[in-house]
Amino acid sequence: MATEYNAYISDETIEGADEGPLAGQTVAVKDNISTKGVQTTCGSSMLAGYVPPYDATVVERLTAAGATVPGKTNMDEFGMGTTTETSAYGPVENPAAPGHVPGGSSGGSAAVVAAGDADMALGTDTGGSIRCPAAFCGVVGIKPTYGLVSRYGLVAYANSLEQIGPIAPTVEEAAELLEVIAGPDEHDATTRDHEGATEGLADAADGDVDGLSIGVPTELVDGADEAVVETFWDAIDELETRGASYHEVDLPSVEHAVEAYYVIAMSEASSNLARFDGVRYGQSGGYEGNWNESFANAREDGFGEEVKRRVLLGTYALSAGYHDKYYKKAQDARAWVKQDFDSALDEADVLASPTMPIPPMEMGESLDDPLTMYLADANTTPVNLANLPAISVPAGETDDGLPVGLQLVGPAFGEKQLIRAGSALA
Amino acid sequence: MSESVVDPDEVRHVADLARVDLDDDEVERFTEQFADILSYFETLDEVPEVEREAELTNVMRPDETHEGLSQDEALENAPDSEAGHFKGPKVS
Numbered sequence: 001m002a003t004e005y006n007a008y009i010s011d012e013t014i015e016g017a018d019e020g021p022l023a024g025q026t027v028a029v030k031d032n033i034s035t036k037g038v039q040t041t042c043g044s045s046m047l048a049g050y051v052p053p054y055d056a057t058v059v060e061r062l063t064a065a066g067a068t069v070p071g072k073t074n075m076d077e078f079g080m081g082t083t084t085e086t087s088a089y090g091p092v093e094n095p096a097a098p099g100h101v102p103g104g105s106s107g108g109s110a111a112v113v114a115a116g117d118a119d120m121a122l123g124t125d126t127g128g129s130i131r132c133p134a135a136f137c138g139v140v141g142i143k144p145t146y147g148l149v150s151r152y153g154l155v156a157y158a159n160s161l162e163q164i165g166p167i168a169p170t171v172e173e174a175a176e177l178l179e180v181i182a183g184p185d186e187h188d189a190t191t192r193d194h195e196g197a198t199e200g201l202a203d204a205a206d207g208d209v210d211g212l213s214i215g216v217p218t219e220l221v222d223g224a225d226e227a228v229v230e231t232f233w234d235a236i237d238e239l240e241t242r243g244a245s246y247h248e249v250d251l252p253s254v255e256h257a258v259e260a261y262y263v264i265a266m267s268e269a270s271s272n273l274a275r276f277d278g279v280r281y282g283q284s285g286g287y288e289g290n291w292n293e294s295f296a297n298a299r300e301d302g303f304g305e306e307v308k309r310r311v312l313l314g315t316y317a318l319s320a321g322y323h324d325k326y327y328k329k330a331q332d333a334r335a336w337v338k339q340d341f342d343s344a345l346d347e348a349d350v351l352a353s354p355t356m357p358i359p360p361m362e363m364g365e366s367l368d369d370p371l372t373m374y375l376a377d378a379n380t381t382p383v384n385l386a387n388l389p390a391i392s393v394p395a396g397e398t399d400d401g402l403p404v405g406l407q408l409v410g411p412a413f414g415e416k417q418l419i420r421a422g423s424a425l426a
Numbered sequence: 427m428s429e430s431v432v433d434p435d436e437v438r439h440v441a442d443l444a445r446v447d448l449d450d451d452e453v454e455r456f457t458e459q460f461a462d463i464l465s466y467f468e469t470l471d472e473v474p475e476v477e478r479e480a481e482l483t484n485v486m487r488p489d490e491t492h493e494g495l496s497q498d499e500a501l502e503n504a505p506d507s508e509a510g511h512f513k514g515p516k517v518s
Contacts, residue, residue, distance in 0.1 A: 049503075050503055051502070051503065053495055053499040053500070053502060053503075054495070186487065189485040189487075190485075253473075256469065256470060256472065256473050259466055259469055259470055260470065260473075262463075263467055263470070270444060274445075277445070277514075278505055279504065279505070279506075279512050279513075279514040280503065280504055280512055281503035282503075282505070283505065284505040284506065284515075287515060288515065289515070290515075290516075291514060291515040291516060291517055293447075294514075294515035295445045295515070296441075296442070296445045296446055297447050299444075299445055299446045299447070300447035300448065300449075303446065305452070308441075308446050308448070308452070308456075309456065309459065311444050311446060312437070312440050312441055312444055312446065312456065312460075313463065315440050315443050315444040316440045316460075316464075317467075319443065325470075326467055326470065329470040329471065329473050330470060331478070332470075332473050332474070332475055332476045332478070333470060333473045333476075335476040335477070335478040336473060336474070336476045339476070370459055370463065371459070371462050371463050371466060374463075
């Protein structure tokens with residue numbers, strides 16, 4: 001089941017139960033989610049050949065619900081990228097926009113759904129990694145509230161930010177998959193049992209937006225590409241004709257979200273990725289001599305450039321003399337973003353913006369300039385900082401035929417609100 | 427915005443702390459890119475001090491033994507092992 005757009009790293013099938021809400025459906029799984037007995041690489045050479053001895057909770061739940069996993073999807077190495085070009089297994093091409101990137105880091109997952117090679121897929125979202133590829137490939141992606149879905153078995157990049165979530169052709173199907181994977185897990189102490197948060201999600205996809213109040217953060221629209229903004233307003237018009245209303249809101253804190261996100265994510269990554277020393281798992285390279293040098297050589301071989309960049313910058317931000325300047329300020333910014341969103345959501349049911357400020361980039365275009373790539377995450381990263389749920393739904397296409405996504409953000413554990421509103425469009 | 431000073435020695439020092447060997451080309455590229463990225467991070471100086479009211483609750487569980495991985499399973503992915511132990515590079 002290899003694809004011409006390179007969306008799978010491995011195509012080993014994992015059979016699901018005979019019966020259940022997902023019986024007969026295929027759900028592709030991003031390759032940073034552990035699958036017992038099936039290679040899990042995180043898109044890295046470091047983990048080539050790594051075979052987890054246990055299943056992630058989400059994999060247990062979806063196979064118990066009857067889904068078959070058709071393969072493990074390609075991704076930016078350890079989730080670090082916005083284009084799915086940093087994978088050690090080669091870049092993924094966007095099946096909905098040939099010659100362009102599928103977005104990242106869950107690019108393989110969005111691509112197989114867009115191409116119809118899998119019914120649905122699981123991605124992970126640390127700073128937009130489900131919503132960005134969903135937007136670029138013209139499909140639906142949900143980043144759940146922090147704590148709704150278990151992260152047990154997800155190979156960690158930045159624990160305080162990331163969530164596993166569904167990618168599907170329609171909001172209703174994404175909601176069905178979310179309903180299966182959501183809910184508390186004794187193996188992940190950050191999951192929460194929030195009353196009513198996990199039931200009736202699929203039923204909420206009734207497209208009823210009559211009376212819905214939409215806040216539009218001007219900061220997340222003003223900087224976007226003209227063609228994207230035009231498509232965005234067309235989608236808001238569509239929601240208005242169906243009974244919704246919108247007003248503009250100010251979120252001054254989001255101007256600092258990208259830098260706060262990257263400082264926090266890189267800092268957490270520098271600590272999380274310390275485990276890859278080629279002793280318990282991973283590639284050792286077989287180096288002899290001083291053990292610190294052996295580890296440094298193994299990590300030089302095993303990690304790609306973007307991973308090294310983030311591990312080093314995270315190490316720098318946490319090192320003596322810089323902690324207060326970068327990490328502490330980033331935590332202040334995170335709290336500020338959260339307060340801003342909370343007050344905007346006191347006056348609106350959902351907040352809407354373009355998911356990505358730009359249409360899908362051409363392949364190979366963004367690799368030389370990491371800062372420009374980071375800035376493409378301007379609209380998605382604030383949501384992870386605020387621990388809130390968000391959905392990306394197809395809003396239409398630019399005149400050049402490139403997919404544009406609409407992002408809706410809701411209050412914590414307000415997934416139903418997002419599903420209801422999003423289902424009016426897809 | 428103050429100018430952040432990143433020189434190749436600093437990149438090598440951080441790489442050393444992070445146990446990542448770099449070749450000279452990488453050091454050169456990273457020196458240039460880190461200057462850009464770090465000066466962008468410095469806009470965090472404009473962020474006001476924010477009262478952080480974390481609504482956090484400790485999650486406890488009974489301290490009971492459960493079935494875990496067997497020794498063989500735990501060693502399955504290790505590049506090298508000996509007599510039931512992980513085997514790493516020499517310490518000296």
